[in-house]
Amino acid sequence: MIIALAAICTNAQESSFYFSLYGGLGVDIAPGKISLRSDNIRYINNGDSTTYQSNFKEVDNNFGKGARFGFTLGTRITKAIPGLCFQVSVFKKFKSTLAYESYKNETYEYYMNFFVNQKTIEQFTGSAIFINPALVIRSETGKIKPYMKLGALLMFSTLESDITLNGSTNITNYYPTFGAYQKFEFETDPSWGADFGLGTTLSLTDGLSAFGEIDFQYIKTWPTKRTMVEYTEQGSDKLSSLTVSQKETEFVDEFDTNWKDNPNQPSKDLKPSVTFNSLSINAGIIYSF
Numbered sequence: 001m002i003i004a005l006a007a008i009c010t011n012a013q014e015s016s017f018y019f020s021l022y023g024g025l026g027v028d029i030a031p032g033k034i035s036l037r038s039d040n041i042r043y044i045n046n047g048d049s050t051t052y053q054s055n056f057k058e059v060d061n062n063f064g065k066g067a068r069f070g071f072t073l074g075t076r077i078t079k080a081i082p083g084l085c086f087q088v089s090v091f092k093k094f095k096s097t098l099a100y101e102s103y104k105n106e107t108y109e110y111y112m113n114f115f116v117n118q119k120t121i122e123q124f125t126g127s128a129i130f131i132n133p134a135l136v137i138r139s140e141t142g143k144i145k146p147y148m149k150l151g152a153l154l155m156f157s158t159l160e161s162d163i164t165l166n167g168s169t170n171i172t173n174y175y176p177t178f179g180a181y182q183k184f185e186f187e188t189d190p191s192w193g194a195d196f197g198l199g200t201t202l203s204l205t206d207g208l209s210a211f212g213e214i215d216f217q218y219i220k221t222w223p224t225k226r227t228m229v230e231y232t233e234q235g236s237d238k239l240s241s242l243t244v245s246q247k248e249t250e251f252v253d254e255f256d257t258n259w260k261d262n263p264n265q266p267s268k269d270l271k272p273s274v275t276f277n278s279l280s281i282n283a284g285i286i287y288s289f
Contacts, residue, residue, distance in 0.1 A: 018072075116168075133152055244263065
């Protein structure tokens with residue numbers, strides 16, 4: 001994701017204000033990590049032994065990739081330094097989706113061989129609006145004017161996830177195939193981050209310029225609550241059958257493992273972090289007035 005923005009006070013000697021429109025495309029950079037459990041469990045119960053085997057793997061977790069668009073309003077700070085400007089950009093990031101798969105295979109041996117094969121697909125979708133106050137320093141000579149931008153990011157993000165679960169066994173008469181679907185919405189607080197960009201403008205006509213830039217964005221957020229909004233089993237709606245504790249989770253910095261769930265109150269879990277870091281290429285037009 002990126003933030004973006006033009007950053008030029010084109011024709012600064014005659015004009016103090018400028019407005020830009022831009023779009024761009026970002027790629028992931030400096031992603032976060034989450035751990036997925038991919039089980040291959042063998043459970044042996046012959047009266048004197050039980051064996052479990054599990055595997056964990058780390059996967060990238062970042063919403064930095066994808067398209068973005070926005071606009072910028074800027075002004076020259078002082079006539080004494082024509083190339084020093086202050087701007088505020090408002091940037092919208094399109095949705096970016098992350099998908100993970102984990103598998104569970106179990107074998108039970110107790111008078112019979114019983115196999116369970118289970119596949120879980122979890123998908124997260126994130127989008128955000130950024131407000132980017134920044135200082136801009138740029139050249140004032142020539143038709144082509146390079147510039148540098150350094151600023152802060154204020155992010156308002158939206159997160160949701162869905163889980164699809166499918167399972168099968170080798171004894172379908174007693175243990176049929178199983179399918180379930182869950183959808184969650186997350187609450188997040190506004191977050192602060194940093195933004196840095198390098199670019200150049202090209203004067204087209206009096207007051208009108210085109211620009212291109214490379215922009216780096218570093219920012220993350222911490223969800224505060226997760227709410228299940230859909231739940232089906234074998235295609236039937238089961239959401240109303242769940243307790244508040246099963247449907248809602250509050251994320252906290254720490255909690256006591258001896259804490260007991262109250263069915264009528266949200267459950268608790270450790271607060272995760274979600275990153276929106278990215279490196280993007282942006283382009284647009286600037287009008288000075």
